Amino acid sequence: MLIRSRKPTDPLPSAITPRKHYLDRRRFMVATAAAAATTGTVGAVGVAVPKARARPAQRFDPFTLSPLSTDESPTDYDAVTTYNNFYELGTDKGDPARNADKLKTRPWAVVVDGLVQRPATIAIEDLLTRFDLEERIYRLRCVEAWSMVIPWVGFPLAALLDRVEPLGHARFVAFETLLDPDRLPGQRRPILEWPYVEGLRLDEAHHPLTILAVGLYGDVLPGQNGAPVRLVVPWKYGFKSIKSIVRISLTEHMPPTSWNRSAPDEYGFYANVNPTVDHPRWSQRRERRIGEFFRRDTLMFNGYADEVAHLYAGMDLATWY
Amino acid sequence: MVLTARHDVRGRRRAGLDWGVRRVAKPVVFLACLAPLAWLGWLAMAGGLGANPIEAVVRDLGSWALRFLLLSLAITPARQALNLPVLMRFRRMLGLFAFFYASLHVLAYVGLDQFFDWTAVWEDIVKRAYIAVGLGAFIVLLPLAITSTKAMIKRLGGRRWQRLHTLVYPAAALAAVHYVMMVKADLREPLLYAGILALLLGWRLVARVRRVRRGPAHQAWPGSSARTSVKPPETAVATRGR
The missing domain is CATH 1.20.5 (Single alpha-helices involved in coiled-coils or other helix-helix interfaces)
Incomplete structure (x- = not known):
């Protein structure tokens, strides 16, 4: 029940x-x-507002609905799949949807290595079938002060980490996007240092809210949303949720992250949604929920404070932005 | 007799051109300048502005303000390079359209994006340099729009008016910088605009340096010639007539 x-x-x-x-x-x-x-x-x-399109056929049923979902109404499927930041497929918000067909997702495998007892290379077919998929309806807050509500399909990252058994001195998890300028043509130009890399502290990676998503709106992930598998960390700004992952490595030291490397004074390692810590380009106090006219107040940890605030007890969040 | 007849023909031709510019070309250009706004309005009503229509409106209006600024700055080089003095008659209209789109851009930001939350707007200006720079560009454009009428040119006197209107250079530079600063990582488009502006300003710089080198008599810019009392050499007069 x-x-x-x-x-x-x-x-x-x-x-x-x-x-x-x-x-x-x-x-x-x-x-x-x-x-x-x-x-x-x-x-x-x-x-x-964009025309609402019917939800696509449910490709992933049956899966369980998660109690960690928000009951806010999801953003239109059209908006979720046509307004994307995925620079590997183009820098305009509409580019990723236009170029998504270039991103072939088969064959695909995710390497899990580093400080683990049992390193593994997991084929995408196994990722899709060997884990219990759930629907997780999460708020997504972009650092650019807009937000959506997205019904992801995925499984907790912790479930994957448990299988590879992290070693005692592993403290961080590093993630890497596919590097292939043919399938991700945006990588032909040095907008960022490719491949895109991200990272989490191990306790953040183990948190039940942190998932690897393989679908949205009941269907497989479209290329523009980071097919075939991406990270979703709902209490952090969207850029932390790295797309099209090919490698997950457990490390002892804090791994580099792409936007932090590009502009360290603008994007920190933690990048927790925080209305009180300002950004040089956007006020983080409020946000525009896609599909709404008025801005709404941004919530601490994107509304997930009850679940995650304890992870940062004693940390100065203005320093560790 | 022959001379008068020729003058007559020239005069009639000039009158015809004048009529064509006033009654045909100017209204056509005017309507063309409104097309981007009409297109934006159409997209807004048809739901064609994508998932974040407010952002789309604000950005599009800003882009058109910058484009019209560049167009108005391209008039002088184009007129001289193509030897088409008639182009000059469209400069004010293009400049005013730049101001028109800049005003709508500011209005859309304040009214649609922030919904008149003046605290938020003020915070943006103080904390976000690119907003301050953009506002600076708009403020610099204000006196130029106000003094764009014939009456104001008369009141200020041609030379002072011309000097005042050199403010369009810093305004355009601020607008281009505003765009460059706004973009997160992919600078291609803002740098394209900045590059065009650099060409248009560079052309003026080169033209001015050449004029100064060839002697004060060639200073065709009324605002900058403090030394026109020097008698021009004969050769200069000959080349000037081209």
């Missing part, structure tokens, strides 16, 4: 617009706009 307790940071069920109603509202707005266009009225710029 699924028992879900409401966290103080969650919105009240009464505050959530039922999906049917907001779809009705969109149809109304599109119809109004069309009417306005035909009568020659110009104005009311910027309130349009």
Whole structure:
């Protein structure tokens, strides 16, 4: 039986617009706009939202719904799959969706090595079948001050780590994206140092909220969202959730991370969502939830403070941003 | 007699050109300058602005402000390189459209993006250098837009007006820097604009250096010639007529 307790940071069920109603509202707005266009009225710029598309066929059922999911309504599938930061497939938000067909995800394997008892190379087919897949509906907060709610399909990273048995002196987990300019053409230009790399502290990697996602909206991950397997760490800014992973290494020392290497004063190793620590480009106090007009307040640890704040007890989060 | 007739033809031709510019070319250019806004409005209403329409609107308006600034700065080089003095008559319109799109850009940022949260806007200006630089560009453009009318040119006097309007160079530079600073990692597009601006400003610099070298008589820029009292040599007068 699924028992879900409401966290103080969650919105009240009464505050959530039922999906049917907001779809009705969109149809109304599109119809109004069309009417306005035909009568020659110009104005009311910027309130349009992408057309909602039906959810794709459920490719991954049955999987269990996780009590760690938020009950906020998910962002439109179209928005989730057409508004992406994945520089390996282009730097414009729409580029990854346009170039996703270049990212062939078979054959694919993930190497798990470093300070582990049993290093392994796991074929993607095994990743998809040997772990219990769950749906995890998480908030995603980008460092650029926008956010989404995404129904991921995946499994806890801890489940994978348990199989390879980290050694006693392993303290960090390093992740690496595929390096292949043919499949990830953005790597032909040195925008960042390729391949993209990320890292977590071992306790962060073991946290039950941290998952490896292999799908979203019940379907396999589209290329633009980091197919075939990506990390999702919902209390950190989106860039921590590295896409298209080919290597996971346990290390003793803090591994380098791509954006930190590119601009250390802007992007730290931890990159926890924190409305009180400012960023030189964007105020982190508020965010625009994709599909909404008004900005909303950004929550500490992206609303997951109850679950993760203890990991950072005693740390100055302004220093360890 | 012959002379008068020829003058007549020239005069009629000039009047015809004037009519064409005023009644045909200018309205056409005016409408063309509004096309980006119309297209944006259409996309907004048809839901074609993607997942983050507000960001799309703010960015598009900013891009067009910068493009019109560059276009207005391209008039003088184009006029001289192509020997088309008539181009000059479109410069003010292009400059004013740059200001128009810049105003909409600022308005969209304040009204749509921040929804008139003045505290947030102020924080952005103080804490985020690229916002301050962009605001600086807009503030520099303000007096230029205000003094764009014929009456204002008369009131200020051509020379002072011209000197005031050299402020368009720092305004464009600030706008280009604003764009470069805003981008996280892929600088291709902002650097393209900055490069075009550098070419347009560099062209002026080279033209000015050449003029200074050839002698004060060649200073065609009314605002910069403090030494016009020097009598131009005969050869200079001959080449000037080209």
